[in-house]
Amino acid sequence: MNLLVTAGPTREPIDPVRFLSNRSTGKMGFAVAQAAAEAGWAVTLVAGPVALPTPPGVRRVDVTTALEMLAAVERELPACDVFVSAAAVADWRPEASSPVKLKKAAMGGTLRLVPNPDILKTVRPLKGARRFVGFAAETGEPTAEAARKLREKGLDLIVANDVTAPGAGFAVETNRVTFLFPDGRREALPLLSKREVAQKLIERLPCL
Numbered sequence: 001m002n003l004l005v006t007a008g009p010t011r012e013p014i015d016p017v018r019f020l021s022n023r024s025t026g027k028m029g030f031a032v033a034q035a036a037a038e039a040g041w042a043v044t045l046v047a048g049p050v051a052l053p054t055p056p057g058v059r060r061v062d063v064t065t066a067l068e069m070l071a072a073v074e075r076e077l078p079a080c081d082v083f084v085s086a087a088a089v090a091d092w093r094p095e096a097s098s099p100v101k102l103k104k105a106a107m108g109g110t111l112r113l114v115p116n117p118d119i120l121k122t123v124r125p126l127k128g129a130r131r132f133v134g135f136a137a138e139t140g141e142p143t144a145e146a147a148r149k150l151r152e153k154g155l156d157l158i159v160a161n162d163v164t165a166p167g168a169g170f171a172v173e174t175n176r177v178t179f180l181f182p183d184g185r186r187e188a189l190p191l192l193s194k195r196e197v198a199q200k201l202i203e204r205l206p207c208l
């Protein structure tokens with residue numbers, strides 16, 4: 001069985017030295033890739049710019065921008081049985097990216113942005129019998145927003161977490177998450193290492 005997972009942030013260039021991005025480190029998505037490989041899945045990991053080693057046995061495709069991540073997902077999706085979208089895709093990108101460093105005097109105080117595509121929604125027509133898993137990183141009680149995203153993105157499972165809760169969020173080794181399923185079932189997990197969260201997620205896949 002083949003599993004495709006995205007991880008990390010995307011980086012949206014303003015010019016060769018400046019970019020828009022977010023605080024994702026890729027730890028959760030890389031843990032999913034590792035747990036899946038250890039459980040015998042053939043794993044393709046589409047990774048944004050992160051400072052993490054490739055887990056053993058995982059095929060890695062590096063990308064930088066959201067548009068590059070979308071293109072990689074569209075290319076890799078047909079061969080997968082499960083798609084886990086753990087990446088923190090930048091929702092906006094600069095309208096134009098300069099090939100040369102912009103001089104501050106020429107920049108003014110306004111940066112014009114255009115929306116990036118929603119990767120999960122864009123590839124939804126290609127879903128077929130595949131299982132799609134998403135993540136919802138919220139600040140504050142996450143399950144209401146996660147339930148909305150589960151429905152709107154047509155997912156089979158969403159992993160909700162409050163990134164501001166103690167032991168959860170960016171650049172830490174632990175996470176406290178709730179799994180939400182389309183039939184309304186919820187499973188609140190205790191504080192676990194990201195590795196253990198990933199293992200629990202992989203264990204749930206055959207039941208989706």
Ligand code: CTP
Pocket residue numbers: 066085086087088089090091116117118119120121133134135136137138149153
């Ligand atoms: N996602 C995606 N493409 C985007 C943004 C998000 O595929 N352009 C995926 C993420 O990988 C995650 C899920 O959608 O699995 C939820 O992402 P999140 O950032 O929590 O939600 P958004 O859809 O960006 O909504 P909002 O900004 O309103 O919270």
